[in-house]
Amino acid sequence: MTLNVQFITMIAMVIGGLYLGIIQETFRRFSVHWKRRRVMAYFMEISFWLSQTMILYYLLFRVNNGELRFYVFVAVLLGFSVYQALVANIYKRLLEQIISIVLKCFRIIEKVINFLIITPVKFIIQVAVTCVMFVLHILLNIVRYVLKVVVAPILWIFRALFGILPENIQNKLYKIAEFYSTIENTCRKWVKKILFKRR
Structure with a gap:
């Protein structure tokens, strides 16, 4: 290995140590979340240290074909020490400012998306559901009215005939009418619950 390659290797490893300090500080800052x-x-x-080891070795491979020497480790420690002594405090403040700016931008984007997309979509869905339920309510009233008009003559005839029927048949018909009334009341409760929830 020539002196030129050794010098480039030293410089690269010092930069690698400096990078290691920066990336470790960044990792420690976000590690509170997990x-x-x-x-x-x-x-x-484990993933962090494996990935950083691979990155540093790739850097070493690019400058001297991956030859490990004692001074390589010394250069990495020197770069890391330079970071701790001179750059750490500055980088911490810079990192906090970057995080603060990113969070503010994220909140602004979230508000814009909520105002331009989510809120209008919710409003459209609510209006559509309200319209559908209103139409269904009208249709149910129309069907109910038509049934009353159609069924009313039949009921008159049935009442006229009901009086001349034997008593045991009348009792059976009363039970059938009660069963029908129960089903009708249950259906009405379900419809009211659905309409109330939608509103």
Whole structure:
């Protein structure tokens, strides 16, 4: 390995150590979201260090074909130390500002989407459901009225004939009428519940 390659390797590994400090600080900042989930925390921790090891080794591979020397580790530690001594405080403040800006942008986008899409869609659905239920209510009233008009003469005839029927047949017809009345009341309750929930 030539001196030029060694020098480039040292510079690359120092930058790699600096990058490691930055990415570790970022990871620690977001780790609070899964810290209480033990399995998730272990998975994220292992995945983080494996991925960063692979990135640093890929950087080393690009500069000196992946030859590991003692000074490579020293250079990485030097870069990490430079981050801790000179960059850490600045980067922490910068990271918090970036997170704050991203959250504000996200809230603005969420409000815009809610105002332009979600609220109008909800309003349209509510209007459509209200219209459908109103039409159904009108149709039910029309059907009820038509049935009354059609059934009324039949009921008159039935009442006239009912008086001349034997008493045991009258009792059976009373039971059938009670059963019909129960079903009708149940159906009305269901319709009222549906209409009340929709409103």
